[in-house]
Amino acid sequence: MNFEVWPEAVELGRLFAAQGYELALVGGPVRDMLLHRTSHDLDFCTSARPEQFEPILRRWGRDGFWDMGRKFGTLGAMRRRDDGTEVQVEVTTYRSDVYDPDSRKPEVNYGDSLEGDLSRRDFTVNAMALRVPELEFVDPFGGANDLAKGVLRTPVDPRQSFDDDPLRMMRAVRFVAQLGFRIEPATAEAISDMVERIGIVSAERVRDELTKLLLSDRPRAGVEALVESGLADIVFPEIPALQLEIDEHHRHKDVFEHTMIVLDRAVALETGPDGPVPAPDLTLRLAAIMHDIGKPKTRRFEPGGKVSFHHHDAVGAKLTRKRLRALHFDHHIVDDVSELVNLHLRFHGYVDEPWTDSAVRRYVKDAGHLYERLNRLTRADATTQNRRKAMVFSSAMDEMEQRVRDLKEKEDFEAIRPDVDGNEIMELLGIEPGPMVGRAYRHMLEYRLDHGPVDHDVAVAELMRWYGSLED
Incomplete structure (x- = not known):
């Protein structure tokens, strides 16, 4: 079997052999090598104990060394090549783990053979090794055969x-x-x-x-x-719950199958590295699989045999937040995915009746930094098999996006603020900080969204008109 082996792996093998220790490349890097995939992170196992091979690794890893895994018998190092790329290696003493049945954390016991170490790995395709520097391929469990068969x-x-x-x-x-x-x-x-x-x-x-x-x-x-x-x-559990029983008249789609189609379509709508939603995008993909998780809780069989899912967007947003928090996702991911689920039906009204400029501004303002993702989720969710409906929907989305581009040439959507700020509101109205300032600010923001940017005198006149109407 011919291998194109990383020169760093061979060099490290020679350093270990010179001290009388075995060293073998193991796991994912060997699998990827057989699949002709590149890898810059190399995993090794060795007959040496950490205190024995630490000097070797420190000498080899001239650009970095770490020992966070020392208690598991693992040390790491890094070296930069002349072209600027980095090669990171981790070396672990042969292991023979013993697991506590009530915990997935093993009690680390050192082993004495490469084959024994490979036997404790997860799958045969990850239980292959390449001894270095001699380049002897070791495959005691038929991993190469399983790799070929997939x-x-x-x-x-x-x-x-x-x-x-x-x-x-x-x-x-x-x-x-x-x-x-x-x-x-x-x-x-x-x-x-x-x-x-x-x-x-x-x-x-x-x-x-x-x-x-x-x-x-x-x-x-x-x-x-x-x-x-x-x-x-x-x-x-919210994902398998989408496998709803389809009613006998097929008045609604298989929601799980629909969700899988939306996921595929959302992935296809991701962009290159310089685009607005670079692939792969975790936020968009999570939103795609969760956008309809409110449907099981909101399904109703209406008179005449119709099926409805009223407010499944809002219900789904709450379920999304709860599940992602339970999985300890970063709070930014939790907030963004929940908001995409909450907004995923927002555009549909545009298809029936094109929005005013005010409504377009509100859509962009409410979507905020999620605007590009929301549009892609909305497009992905339009899975109708009716070609005419699909073309009408796509055309409406194209039109709305163009209107947004046109409006952005005239005004800064990213910085939409009332034409008078909080301090000026208090000065003009002669009021102290408190709830009334907030009410006035919100009114002026609504006015800004409805009318676009206006002259300062016009904004002041509107503020005074609104405040005067409260006193009447």
Whole structure:
């Protein structure tokens, strides 16, 4: 088997061999090497203990060294190449972990062989190694064969593997999304039978796996695998809840299938690195899978056989906030995704009757920094099979976006403020700080949105008119 191996890996292998220690490249870098994918982060395991190989790693890593993983037998280092790219390496002593059944944190025991270390890894495609500097390929569990077939299988009995570390079940569905692989039947069955074990895994670790899944090239495949496995029932129950029973007259779409289509379409609408929504965009992708999660709670069968989902946008926004907080997402993500869900139906009124300039300003003002994402979510959500309706909707969105561009040439949407500020309001009205100042400010903001920028004298006259009307 021919390999194009990182020269840094060979050099490090020679340094370890000179001291009588074994060193092997392991895990993802070996898998990616066989898939002809690039990697700048290299993982190694070694027969040496951390205190033995620390001097070697410090000498090699002239541009950086870290030891946060020392208690797990792991040290890291970094080197910059002449072209400015960085190569980061982490080296771990051979491991033979023992897991507490009530925790996913292993008790670290050092092992004495490479094969033993590989046996404790999550999947066979990650249980391959390349000894350096001799470049001997080590594959005791048939990982290369599984890689060629696109199969995810555990090196040991899957029930033992997932019992030892339940997070591996989440990693399985994540690899479906990242690598396009399928989960081998016995492994899939074990996941389905053991989904409750995911409950001992911290919300942060689950969130990190979900994030990697959604930012992959195939997020839809990952979400579908998450639901099919039963894991979503535990970690993200709002998603499988979208699999509503379709009424006998098919008066509404399969909401889960619709959501998967919206996810695909939203991904396709992301832009290049210089565009307004660079791919991959976690906020947009989360909003796509959550935009309709309010539907199960709001579904009503109306007279005449129609089905309604009134206020599913507002209900969905609340459910979104609750779920993302439970998964410990950053508060900016929580706020932004919840607001996109809340606003995702906002544009639909424009199709029936084009808005005034005032309504366009309000749409842009309310969307704020989410404007570009909201438009993409709205476009992605228009999944009608009726070509005429689809063309009308797309044309209306094109028209609205052009009107926004035209208005922005005349005024600064990013800085829409009343034409009189709070201090001037107090001075003109002769009032002290308090609720009335806030009421006056809000009125003048509404006036600004309705009329656009006006002369200062006109704004002052409107303020005085409004205040006088309160006294009458």
